[in-house]
Amino acid sequence: ETGVTQTPRHLVMGMTNKKSLKCEQHLGHNAMYWYKQSAKKPLELMFVYSLEERVENNSVPSRFSPECPNSSHLFLHLHTLQPEDSALYLCASSQDLGQTNEKLFFGSGTQLSVL
Amino acid sequence: GEDVEQSLFLSVREGDSSVINCTYTDSSSTYLYWYKQEPGAGLQLLTYIFSNMDMKQDQRLTVLLNKKDKHLSLRIADTQTGDSAIYFCAEKSGGYNKLIFGAGTRLAVHP
Numbered sequence: 001e002t003g004v005t006q007t008p009r010h011l012v013m014g015m016t017n018k019k020s021l022k023c024e025q026h027l028g029h030n031a032m033y034w035y036k037q038s039a040k041k042p043l044e045l046m047f048v049y050s051l052e053e054r055v056e057n058n059s060v061p062s063r064f065s066p067e068c069p070n071s072s073h074l075f076l077h078l079h080t081l082q083p084e085d086s087a088l089y090l091c092a093s094s095q096d097l098g099q100t101n102e103k104l105f106f107g108s109g110t111q112l113s114v115l
Numbered sequence: 116g117e118d119v120e121q122s123l124f125l126s127v128r129e130g131d132s133s134v135i136n137c138t139y140t141d142s143s144s145t146y147l148y149w150y151k152q153e154p155g156a157g158l159q160l161l162t163y164i165f166s167n168m169d170m171k172q173d174q175r176l177t178v179l180l181n182k183k184d185k186h187l188s189l190r191i192a193d194t195q196t197g198d199s200a201i202y203f204c205a206e207k208s209g210g211y212n213k214l215i216f217g218a219g220t221r222l223a224v225h226p
Contacts, residue, residue, distance in 0.1 A: 002157065042119075043158075043203070043216040056213075090157050101146050101165070102207075104214065106157030 003027040006091050006107035013081065014115050021076040021110045023091030031094045032074040033104070034066060038087035049074060050097045081114045088112070119217035121204050126223045133191040135220045137204030140185060144206040147180065148214065149189045152201045161202070162189070191222075199224045 004025045034046040048056040049068040065077040091107040118140045127133045150158040164171045164178045171178045177190040201219040208215050
């Protein structure tokens with residue numbers, strides 16, 4: 001148990017659906033991240049939030065919309081996805097941004113399949 | 116540009132040592148990390164090394180860093196079946212906490 005919980009664990013959706021991924025951390029961390037892990041590419045950083053403010057949007061298409069209502073919760077809203085968006089979406093948190101040695105704590109991920 | 120490379124597969128016999136290798140490109144990286152991902156789980160920090168160190172040992176794990184060649188390795192002594200997982204090398208690059216991950220090395224341990 002890493003202290004970072006993601007739901008759902010698995011999600012199958014059609015290209016016209018709208019769904020949301022949820023992440024919750026119980027570690028008192030101030031920074032949260034979304035990563036995409038697929039068979040074709042290593043871990044890709046998608047979004048970074050620090051104290052509920054987005055600090056990086058790594059050229060992610062607008063069909064992915066993050067939301068961070070407080071420092072413990074992070075959402076990824078999905079709409080009109082493409083089959084190539086099928087991947088494992090991992091949430092992570094760390095104590096703060098900008099620390100010299102900052103350790104990431106990952107959730108177990110949401111395995112997304114887009115039909 | 117930033118890039119981290121690893122071999123994709125490694126197969127070892129139970130009880131032998133495993134050595135997983137990684138090369139990186141950013142010479143200014145301050146910390147380098149090894150993460151482990153077991154089936155159906157997220158990544159878990161295994162160990163890390165500061166860039167001014169050559170070696171770090173933590174129980175069965177030994178990390179070696181050759182900064183000149185930008186080469187990092189993870190040695191697992193007395194490899195067990197529970198060590199079967201994907202191992203990711205990562206370097207801390209750029210501002211805040213941007214980690215650049217390799218593609219991961221899948222370690223298979225057989226009897």
